[in-house]
Amino acid sequence: MKTVPLNEIFQVKYGVNLELSNIDKHKNGIPFISRTEKNNGLSAKVKLINGIRPNPAHTISVAGGGSVMSSFYQEREYYSGRDLYYLKPIMKLTKRQMHYYCMCLSANKYKYSYGRQANKTLNDLLVPLIENIPSWVNAVKIKQPNKKSAINKKLELNIDAWHYFRVGDLFDVVGSKSFTKTQISAKGVGKYPYVVTSSENNGIQGFYNHYTEDGNILTIDSATIGSCFYQCLEFSASDHVEKLVPNFKLNKYIALFLTTILNLEKY
Structure with missing residues (x-):
């Protein structure tokens, strides 16, 4: 060229x-x-x-x-x-x-x-x-994004039966095995997320050919502002990434609801 x-x-x-x-x-x-x-x-x-x-x-x-x-x-x-x-x-x-x-x-x-x-x-x-x-x-055809809201009506929630809970009643809070960026990079690029103490991108800083933690759990940053994310895949992590391992049957819908609630506690 x-x-x-x-x-x-x-x-x-x-x-x-x-x-x-x-x-x-x-x-x-x-x-x-x-x-x-x-x-x-x-x-x-x-x-x-x-x-x-x-x-x-x-x-x-x-x-x-x-x-x-x-x-x-x-x-x-x-x-x-x-x-x-x-x-x-x-x-x-x-x-x-x-x-x-x-x-x-x-x-x-x-x-x-x-x-x-x-x-x-x-x-x-x-x-x-x-x-x-x-x-x-x-020549390529680029589909224009739909700017309309995916939800056309407001969902009414019945919160009469809601009550506060302690995180420790629903989860075991444990640490993860930590890797530096240099250490995880040496494993090679792959399909497993590398979760760090970030408030963006679901806490993910890259994908590598190595994991140490099981998926279908929540992660929470214990070093900065306490951002919580749901990790559906097996993953590896940097320092100060804690795991919230559920004591109940967790699915992605419950997980995303709970991460929303926990992230409201960052203030």
Whole structure:
């Protein structure tokens, strides 16, 4: 596949460089894009500022620092924070082709580990020629997500017979065998979750070819904010991941109900 420097396909521009803390937020405002790798780079929606023109629509935002090389297609005009570049296509590119280049740019993240920024090298980064974009980029059919609520009516719960319970009455609370990321990585990538002390992604940080704990139990983080998750599969764990082993017949519906209740106790 033939490649060319990025600046032969895009104009590489530095964004407007604003501080989010100094801008009024508004739910119907324009996007404020930062250096995060999540949520398409969106940190907030903000009011327009007189005299400050937003970055143009139909461009790619690229983080030059922070979550370096996190690259997202921006369909609307937007403001941006520090070390945020935008790429404006020199020739006509479709939305799908722009998404393809986002993928190509994000694939270069590994080059910028250990605090290295992309501000000096972004222009010369090699990307595929437009003619070399795979045919499936434009041919694949992508099903649009259904934005309607899956539940059309509010469920009424009869809580008259509910009562408080002690966790120890329903579960045996025991520790798990702990592995560092280096230790579990040595086992190789596989199908078993590696559960850590995180409040996101069901506590899972990867999947590896090793497990030490049985599934169909709850896990709870004993190091930070006490996030509780249901683990349906066998898994391995990092330090400070405790197990809630049920003293009753547990299924996923009961488990998800109980994790919701237990996570309300985090405050």
